[in-house]
Amino acid sequence: MRIMHLGDLHIGKTLNQQSLLNEQSQLLDELVKQVEALCVDIIVIAGDIYDRSIPSKEAMGIYETFIYNLNQKLQKPVLIISGNHDSPERLGHGKAWMKMLNLYISTSIEDAFVPVSIDNIDFYLVPFIEPATARLYFEDDTIKTHHDTYHAIINRIEERINNAKLNIMVSHLFVSGGNTTDSEREISVGAIENVHLDLFKSFDYVMLGHLHTPDAIKDDKVFYSGSIMKYSFDEVHQRKGFRIFDTEEKSVQFIPLNPPRNLEYAEGTYDDAINKNLGVSQDSYLKFELSNMGHVTEPMFKLKQIYPYLLELKHKTEKLNIEYQQKEVQYLSQTELVKQFYFDMTDEPLNDVQQELIDLLINESRMNDETD
Structure with missing residues (x-):
């Protein structure tokens, strides 16, 4: 049997x-x-x-x-x-x-x-x-x-x-x-x-x-x-x-069993996909996870002109090397705190124009607090 x-x-x-x-x-x-x-x-x-x-x-x-x-x-x-x-x-x-x-x-x-x-x-x-x-x-x-x-x-x-x-x-x-x-x-x-x-x-x-x-x-x-x-x-x-x-x-x-239309998944860059370098069939149902798409308007629409059965598109998150540091900030004034933050983010000090603007904003904030 x-x-x-x-x-x-x-x-x-x-x-x-x-x-x-x-x-x-x-x-x-x-x-x-x-x-x-x-x-x-x-x-x-x-x-x-x-x-x-x-x-x-x-x-x-x-x-x-x-x-x-x-x-x-x-x-x-x-x-x-x-x-x-x-x-x-x-x-x-x-x-x-x-x-x-x-x-x-x-x-x-x-x-x-x-x-x-x-x-x-x-x-x-x-x-x-x-x-x-x-x-x-x-x-x-x-x-x-x-x-x-x-x-x-x-x-x-x-x-x-x-x-x-x-x-x-x-x-x-x-x-x-x-x-x-x-x-x-x-x-x-x-x-x-x-x-x-x-x-x-x-x-x-x-x-x-x-x-x-x-x-x-x-x-x-x-x-x-x-x-x-x-x-x-x-x-x-x-x-x-x-x-x-x-x-x-x-x-x-x-x-x-071999299906009439396969299912495939690929990762890479947007340029890889546009240049057909992802190693997938254009006739498959597809899911892409792509990086370097930030400058592209309507990427799904453009990709579907090449891959008509593209069903899902995800932005690939790029891994960043981030270093963390602990700093003592509780005794810093508001101005010093902003200066320190700006320097940590840019490795440059505030210039004179930026300093004046920060001082102005902090003073306005204090005045608003006093009148509330």
Whole structure:
């Protein structure tokens, strides 16, 4: 059995107000081709189907086309869970009758306890669940964290797990030690979202979503697929793609995907950018951090004439070597204090004209204080 493990499609994602729907649609079409080319038997999508809980009609259309091509045209079983970006109610609409089409959608705690059985494999589809939801479901006030939540869910699964079969858990969560990026919406504040690896000991494989790099965790049976494309500029150097699990060969392989338009980040001077010396493609979505822009009016406008997909421009702060000195100033008069400050800043004394002006301003200030 060959299983394609996907995660974090984030259909409808925008980056600095730039819609990525066109690139996403092309990548999803490529995935359909990969299913055929690699002789995939089952497709698993580990959450965050959409980027928003209320997706646009365009995003929904791209998702529906993708699932139709996999499930109806290619006649492949598709297993889906909801992630923290998804609305369980919207994603799960009609899920009961969709099972008849071999399209399995898990969006609730109850869904997690009934495995999807295909040949000798039991898939336990555990969607993203908030601790408050688990606390209410299990009537257990001790459930405070995501680890508590998934511990309670997995304990219930372990009561009925069939060890004669290959048991695979699919979920959307943050394993302790995983690497995050800006595009992964924070599940909760602090460390209470962390789930420990030791929870998964009863499963042969665990297919996860939420973290956008396939290298987020190193383990023999727990895997992230990562997102299908780069969704923030701190993902520039991450691998993007999907995994193939071959249950006969007992192998796990990562297959990279090349997006129609790449994401790149570069630092340098404004002149470097104008002269195309930053080492980036003009056809990529770009972020620049540039120095020596103080003399340039409308630098973004001028740069976009060369780099039409420039999405973000930051001024690069130049590091200055500043020396600090302590001086005794409490016994200095106001005039002496100004003289000392001016000399420290310029290495020159006040000239006569400057001195007269300072004296005038100080005297006026004193007179104002006396008349208040």
